[in-house]
Amino acid sequence: MAALTRNNVQVRGTGDRAMVFAHGFGCDQNMWRFVAPAFETEFKTVLFDHVGAGGSDLSAYEPAKYASLSGYAEDLVEIGAELGLKDAVFVGHSVSAMIGLLASLQAPELFESLVLVGPSPRYIDGGDYVGGFSETQIDELLDFLSQNYLGWSAAMAPAIMGNPERPELGAELTNSFCRTDPEIAKAFARVTFKSDNRADLAKVTKRALVLQCSEDIIAPTQVGEYVHRNMPGSELVLMRATGHCPNLSAPEETIAAIRAFV
Amino acid sequence: MSDDGADAGHGPPTESLEYLYENAPCGYLSLKPDGRIFKVNLTFAKWIGFTPDELVGRRLHDLLNIAGRIFYETHFAPLLRMQGFFNEVALDLVTREGRQLPVLVNATEKRDGEGRHLFTRLTAFNATDRRRYERELVEARAAAEAAQRELQARNAKVRNELLAEQAILLDERATAALREEFIAVLGHDLRNPLAAINAGMRLLLGTPLDDKAKLIVGMVQDSTTRMAGLIDNVMDFARGRLGGGLDVERNVAEPIEPVLRQVVSELQIAMPGRVIETDFTLTEPVHCDRRRIGQLASNLLGNALTHGAPDKPVKIGATTSDGWFELFVANAGEPIPPVVLQRIFEPFSRGTLAPGLQGLGLGLFISHEIAKAHGGTLEVVSTEAETRFTFRMPL
Known part of the structure; x- marks a missing residue:
């Protein structure tokens, strides 16, 4: 059960079908804390951390393997295999929307349907395509990450630990954020924001739901529409929720949209 | 307000x-x-x-x-x-x-x-200043990490070089052992048959022989002597060139002059028709390997007799003065061409003589090695007037 340990896999809930939740860049499986419990009565919920994030095994990080999103997709396929998952529902946020999409192409039996929350197949503008960012801006981000991790990794930790009202949350987050290796986070940022999976959209044969937030600066509305247009058999739901993380800012709306789809 | x-x-x-x-x-x-x-x-x-x-x-x-x-x-x-x-x-x-x-x-x-x-x-x-400071810290950390990586890389390089050198050393030791074995075998296997031939000739001389047979025996003996000399040269070359270095046993107690006179007399006997003029002024002891210096003198004198004008004398002289031992051998005759002169102390470097007069081309190389082993020099000057080899070493 190597993948289950490596990716800190947590299985909860009851149900014949499984729902797999994948977190995006910048956080870990805690992203789903307001959403996943709502499905525990109908589904077996599977949560995990990508290698480098949260409670994953940092020593399993191999730069070559994780230099592309397909390396992360392989992990997802391995988790599915170790749990014996078949025809599960995949729910992926942000970059993990594409990771789940790639996994479904690698192992077609794994997922019956895909829920893509704030997906983007390409963050950088090019030709007629609007991704939301210029190449220069993404390079600035990567530079910012390397400049800012002192403040991030070292200074954030005590702040999170010092939450007196909810110590359990503090410990949880401390474990998660403190153990995120800044070097891995930088590499993950590069892989995420330089990725281009536009050509993969048309290959998807599964049912898919695109959840698009309002005013999402990471994955703007045109990008969600692009994904929907280029993925046959997909539905697009425009959410009232703003920002890039409806799973945190508008959990009820997110839950309702997923429930209606499955 | x-x-x-x-x-x-x-x-x-x-x-x-x-x-x-x-x-x-x-x-x-x-x-x-x-x-x-x-x-x-x-x-x-x-x-x-x-x-x-x-x-x-x-x-x-x-x-x-x-x-x-x-x-x-x-x-x-x-x-x-x-x-x-x-x-x-x-x-x-x-x-x-x-x-x-x-x-x-x-x-x-x-x-x-x-x-x-x-x-x-x-x-x-x-937080302008603080953030600038933090950025400097990050840069300093990056620089420190880079320096550490550099240091580790250098350490690894040094370690690898050390291992490689150790491997070479082990390899050299193995080569040295092999070389010694080769030289021993060479000496043994070449000299033994030669000794047998020599002994046979001496036995023949003890029996009644006609004049023609005596002449042939003398020629065979000359040839075996020459052959023995060549084997010595090859062995010295093998020792010197394969890395073992010439073995030199220096001794200050014994005088050098008798050795030189011995060399002169041996060669005079071999070539009775030639005139050899000697001039030895040796007043101080010479810290040298007498056998090796004798070998050097024999090589130089032998060359001079072989290559010099047959009707002119060959000169050999030795002096000690001002803390130096100097030995020269000079002969008249055709000067050595510059092309040959350039490589004259390199092994297998032979002049343009008739094939019968050629050796292996190792004599001058070995002489030069002997000079070096004594901390000295061997030099040559060749003009229309004379060709002169001069060996100098500190006393």
């Missing part, structure tokens, strides 16, 4: 909450759950060159650089939702003029009794 709204009178200072809010030495922002500003203080607005009214209704994102926006959305906004606050987040505000203003931000979510998110309060501190 002064410009900034403070009471400039002479009475005790007064504060109002409103005044504190607007002019506090930090920025205050209140955001609706959708991230839009609905209240902002004067200090914050001034920092980035706006009025508070201009900022109301804008999103916090709009005031950040692109990297900060992405970072805020992917890291800090989730954190704020999950734990209800964050502290000391580093962000860069973009001012009206497009400059960047580094700030540190604390934030808390205001929630109602059921945990519903009502609004978010942000406090921003101007």
